[in-house]
Amino acid sequence: MNEYENRLKWFHEARFGLYIHFGLYSIPGRGEWTMYSERIPAPEYARLADQFRPEPGCAKEWISAAAAAGAKYVVLTTRHHDGYCLFDSQCSDFTSVKRGPGRDLVREYAEAARAAGLRVGFYYSLLDWRFPGYFEPEKYPESREALIAQAHDQVRELMTNYGKIDLLEYDGGWDSRLRTGRPQWAEFWRSAELNAMVRKLQPGILINDRSGTDEDLETPEQEVRPGSRGVSESCMCIGDSCAWGYTRFNPNWKTAEQLLQHLIQAAQGGGNFLLNVGPDPAGRIRSEELDRLAALGGWLRENGEAVYNAFPCSLIGSAKPGTVDLNLQGPWTRKGSCGYWCMFRWPGVEAVAVRIKTPVKRVTLLKTGEEFPFEWDARTQRLKIRGLPVFPPDALCSVLKVEFEGVPELGTEEDLSRWLAG
Ligand code: FHN
Numbered sequence: 001m002n003e004y005e006n007r008l009k010w011f012h013e014a015r016f017g018l019y020i021h022f023g024l025y026s027i028p029g030r031g032e033w034t035m036y037s038e039r040i041p042a043p044e045y046a047r048l049a050d051q052f053r054p055e056p057g058c059a060k061e062w063i064s065a066a067a068a069a070g071a072k073y074v075v076l077t078t079r080h081h082d083g084y085c086l087f088d089s090q091c092s093d094f095t096s097v098k099r100g101p102g103r104d105l106v107r108e109y110a111e112a113a114r115a116a117g118l119r120v121g122f123y124y125s126l127l128d129w130r131f132p133g134y135f136e137p138e139k140y141p142e143s144r145e146a147l148i149a150q151a152h153d154q155v156r157e158l159m160t161n162y163g164k165i166d167l168l169e170y171d172g173g174w175d176s177r178l179r180t181g182r183p184q185w186a187e188f189w190r191s192a193e194l195n196a197m198v199r200k201l202q203p204g205i206l207i208n209d210r211s212g213t214d215e216d217l218e219t220p221e222q223e224v225r226p227g228s229r230g231v232s233e234s235c236m237c238i239g240d241s242c243a244w245g246y247t248r249f250n251p252n253w254k255t256a257e258q259l260l261q262h263l264i265q266a267a268q269g270g271g272n273f274l275l276n277v278g279p280d281p282a283g284r285i286r287s288e289e290l291d292r293l294a295a296l297g298g299w300l301r302e303n304g305e306a307v308y309n310a311f312p313c314s315l316i317g318s319a320k321p322g323t324v325d326l327n328l329q330g331p332w333t334r335k336g337s338c339g340y341w342c343m344f345r346w347p348g349v350e351a352v353a354v355r356i357k358t359p360v361k362r363v364t365l366l367k368t369g370e371e372f373p374f375e376w377d378a379r380t381q382r383l384k385i386r387g388l389p390v391f392p393p394d395a396l397c398s399v400l401k402v403e404f405e406g407v408p409e410l411g412t413e414e415d416l417s418r419w420l421a422g
Contacts, residue, residue, distance in 0.1 A: 004216070007204055007205075007206055007216065008206065008216070008231060010072075010073075010119060010166065011073075011167075011206055011217075011231070011233075011272060012231075012270075012309050012311070013072070013308055013309040014071075014072035014073050014119065014272065014308070015072070015263070015266065015267050015272050015273065015307050015308050015309070015310065016069070016070060016071045016072060016263055016272065016273055016275070016296075016300070016307065016308075017066075017071050017072065017073040017074060017075055017119075017121065017167075017233070017272060017273070017274040017275070018062070018065065018066035018069060018071040018073075018074045018075070018274075018275060018276075018277065018293070019074075019075050019123075019235055019244070019274045019275060019276035019277070020062055020074065020075065020076045020077065020109075020276070020277055020278075020279065021077050021080070021123075021244040021245040021246075021276060021277075021278045022054075022076065022077060022086065022105075022245070022246075022278070022279045022283065023077060023079075023080050023082065023084050023086065023245065024045070024048040024049055024052055024082060024084045024100075025080070025082060025245045025246070026245055026246040026278065026279060026280055026281045027048050027051060027052065027281045028048070029246055029247060029248035029280070029281070030243070030247060030248070031242065031243025031244070031245050031246075031247045031278075032077075032080050032081070032082070032243060032244055032245030032278075033081070033243070033245075034245075035081075035082045035129055036081065036129050042083075042129075042130045045082065046094060046099075049084060049094070049096075049099040049100040050099070050100060051100075051281075052096070052100035052101055052281070053100070053101055053281075053282070054101055054103075054105065054279075054281070054282060054283035055282045055283050055284065058105075058108075058279065058282065058283025058284065059105060059108040059109040059111075059112045059283075060108075060112045061283070061284065061285065062074065062076075062109065062112070062277075062279065062283075062285065063109075063112040063113050063115075063116045063118060064116075065277070065285050065289075065290055065293055066113075066116075066118060066293075067116050067118065067297075068293060068294055068297045069275075069293035069294065069296050069297040069300075070296060070297040070299075070300030070301065070304060071118070071275070071293075072118060072119060072308070073113075073118055073119035073120070073121055073166060073167065074109070074113050074118055074119070074120065074121060075121030075122070075123050075167060075169050075274060076105075076106065076109045076121070076122065076123060077123045077125075078106050078122045078123060078124050078158055079124055079125055079128075079154065080123075080125050080171075080245075081125045081127055081128065081129050081171075081172050082128075082129060082130075083128040083129060083130040083131075084096070085106075085154070086104075086105040086106050086109075087104055087105070087106035087107070087157070087158065087161075087162070088104045088107075088157075088161070089153075089154050089157055090153075090157065091149075091150055091153045091154060091157075092150065092154070094130070106122070106158070106162060107162060110162045110163060110165075114163070119166040119167065120162075120163075120164070120165055120166050120167070121165075121166060121167035121168070121169060122158050122162075122165055122167070122168055122169065123169040123171060124151075124154070124155060124158060124168065124169070124170055124171070125170075125171045125172035126151045126170055126171070126172045126173050126189050126210075126211060127147070127172035127173070127174075127176075128147055128150065131143045131144070131146065131147040131150075133145070133146065133147050134147055134176055135176045136176075137175075137176075137188075148188070148189060148190060151189060151194070152190070152193075152194055152197070155168075155194060155197070155198060156197060156201070159197070159198050159201040159202050159205075160201055164202070164204075165202050165205055166204070166205065166206065167205065167206045167207075167208075168198060168202075168205055168206070168207045168208070169208045169210070169219070170207070170208055170210040170211040171210050172210075173185040173189060173191075173210050173211050173212050175188070182209070182212040182213075183212065184212070185211065185212030186211065186212030186213045187212070188212075189211055189212060191211035191212045191213045192213060194211060195207055195211065195213060195215060208233070209229075214229055214230075216230070216231070217230070217231055217232065217233050218230065218231070218232040218233070219232070219233050219234075219235060219274075220232055220234045220235070221234075221235055221236070222235075222236055222237070222241040223236075224236070224262045224265045224266050224269070224271075224273065225269065226269030226270060226271055226312075227269075227271060231270065231271055231272075232266075232269065232270075232271035232272070233266075233271060233272040233273075233274050234262070234266050234271060234272070234273055234274065235273075235274040235275075235276060236254075236259075236262060236273070236274070236275060236276065237276045237278075238253060238254055238259065238275065238276065238277065238288070238289050238292055239251070239252060239253050239254070239288070239289075240252045243278070244276050244278055245278045246278040246279060246280050246281070246286075247278065250288075253288050253292070254292070255292075256291075256292045256295035256296060256299075256396060257344065257396050257397070259275060259292055259296060260296060260299060260396050260397055261344060261397075262275075263275075263296065263307060264306070264307060264330075264331055264333060264342050264397070265331065267306075267307045267310045267311075267333045268310075268312055268313070268331045268332070268333050269312060270311050270312050275293075275296075277289045277293070295396065299394070299396050299397065302366075302367035302394070303366050303367055303394070303397070303399045305335070305340070305366060305401070306333050306340035306342055306366060306399045306401075307333065309335060310333035310334060310335050310340065311333070311334050311335065312333075312334065313331075313332040313333055313334035313339050313340075313408060314408065314409060314410040315327075315332045315339055315353065315355070315356065315408055315410055316332075316353065316354065316355055316410065325354075325355070327353075328345060328347070329341065329343040329344070329345050329346070329347050329351060330342045330343045330344040330345060330397065332408075334407070334408065336407070337358075337403065337404045337405070337406050337407055337408065338401055338402070338403050338404070339401075339402040339404060339408045340366065340399050340400075340401055340402075341353070341399065341400040341401075341402060342397050342399050343392070343397060343398045343399065343400065344396075344397050346391070346392035346393075346398055347388070348388065348390055349386065349387065349388050349389075349390055350384060350385065350386050350388065351384075351385040351388060351400065352382065352383065352384050352385075353382075353383040353385075354380075354381065354382050354383075354411075354419075355381050355410050355411040355412075355413065356376060356381050356382065356383045356408070356411060357381055357408075357409040357410060357411035357412075358404040358405060358406050358407070358408045358409050359376060359378065359404065359405040359406075360374060360376040360383055360402060360403070360404055360405075361403045361404060361405055362402075362403040363385050363400055363401070363402050363403075364400070364401050364403075365393055365398070365399070365400060365401075366399035366400065366401045367393065367394065367398075367399065368393070372385050372386065372387050372388060372400075373385075373386050373387050374386065380419065380422075381411035383402075385400065
């Protein structure tokens with residue numbers, strides 16, 4: 001393994017993280033963009049800090065929810081676009097230590113995560129709406145430079161004062177009129193210098209690509225897709241995708257099955273799934289989110305082998321675009337020479353997979369180890385599994401573990417009509 005692969009090892013083993021958007025914006029309960037979307041003047045918005053009173057121990061509740069969900073790491077918003085820091089910063093008075101609860105919530109969170117054996121991720125927004133120099137960098141050069149200095153100084157504080165940090169998720173690198181691209185963001189934030197400092201302070205850290213430089217991870221939002229340049233971490237809300245922070249009335253909650261499909265799809269692409277919750281003003285995670293996290297955790301306790309440290313599988317259902325093959329039951333993930341057929345649509349007593357080039361050794365139901373008879377034909381490259389339960393063994397997704405005599409390969413069909421004659 002090279003140095004990058006070594007840093008990625010825990011990330012691949014984890015596959016699933018919990019994202020937490022928490023801050024002053026939870027008080028109005030209309031999402032984390034409320035200050036900007038409603039053009040609330042900074043002094044008026046800042047007064048929210050005086051009523052911000054997260055319950056003692058809320059960070060431990062977040063970590064308990066993450067562990068119950070089967071997540072292996074957590075990412076907390078240390079500061080979002082509104083400028084309010086959940087950590088003790090020497091370069092800002094707008095923090096949860098100096099104004100409001102009088103607590104370093106980032107420290108509470110990091111300590112609780114480590115105590116539970118979870119990896120620690122920090123989200124940090126480079127932009128800060130309180131700076132005119134963000135919106136009009138040419139008109140307010142002093143404010144612009146103060147904003148950039150704040151970003152470097154606060155990232156240094158986060159990388160220095162809170163122990164080992166496993167993941168740094170930048171956000172808000174874009175310009176206020178969205179007229180430039182990532183190379184210009186990197187120039188504006190002096191990201192090469194910033195990330196060199198981060199890596200010096202935290203040598204094993206993984207950094208996302210949102211400061212404008214590529215770094216270690218791509219971060220698709222509200223969709224799951226493999227990275228085009230490397231490893232991806234797809235992030236998503238449980239409720240409507242319009243807000244990540246607490247929104248009091250949030251319809252259209254995704255089902256546990258939909259969320260599990262996204263998690264498996266991420267693993268299928270060799271990437272991770274970062275699922276978001278937005279705690280309420282007291283720091284409580286709402287029942288609609290907790291229920292779905294618990295359902296995922298129950299499934300992962302029985303079937304996690306199909307997700308944790310699992311990688312892409314070439315078999316149908318995972319086939320690259322450009323083929324017409326559909327996998328009627330569900331996708332495959334892979335670990336070494338084992339394939340995990342994740343069946344969201346249970347076929348009944350028989351399951352058939354085609355274009356199976358690699359000889360099959362054994363077929364079992366992952367969660368119980370129950371073995372099933374099968375026929376595999378090298379000529380037709382067809383696998384037929386028999387004697388399966390009539391009804392799905394698992395309410396969310398039933399996984400058949402198929403052990404092959406090597407890394408499973410997708411068979412080729414020179415003559416697409418060959419199967420017709422049998
Ligand atoms: O503007 C933010 C948004 O509030 C949220 O933090 C998401 C989640 O990563 N990122 C940005 C939108 O792309």
